[in-house]
Amino acid sequence: MPAPTRNTFGEGLEAYGQIVMSNTKAISRFGGRLAVLYKFVDAALPQLTLAQRMEVEHCCRQGIEHVLSLSDDGHCPLSITKRCCSRPMFS
Template sequence: MQDIDGLVESVNNLAAHSKRVSSSLGARALVLGKFLEVATPHLTIAQCSVIGQAFKRGIEDVMALMDDTALPQEFHSELLSLTNTIAADLEGQSGRAGR
């Protein structure tokens, strides 16, 4: 019975840890998303261009480092989706007239 109680406690601890980690990542994503939403419209064409190029290089560097790391398909899918969204937003802002 002690083994089962210990196992249940371990599972509960793991679940609590996963919840804390997920909450932390969710909060970070929320804050960074809101920052991008608010800051991007205030960038000049030149700033959008420089930031967009640096962002793409940075993502390429990270992806190259992760080539040998086995990660779930959902990770790669979300990484590419969010990268493309941010890159498109920067390109869209740099294409606006009068900036």
């Protein structure tokens, strides 16, 4: 059985650079998608009635709470909850 080879510093650095480039591209794509979604929301919400916007806000808050409950082992501090939930999301 041949002995395992070890990466040289240059090979490790090259691999690290490839990972950084891959992550940079992924973040850029994500940022582009997020910008498009923001523009869509900015264009779509004014077309809704006040009642429809309130329903969208309610559903959005429920969705956010659900996602946070899946990813959080603790509870959100009350001060943050009050600050985030006291103002309307969509006016």
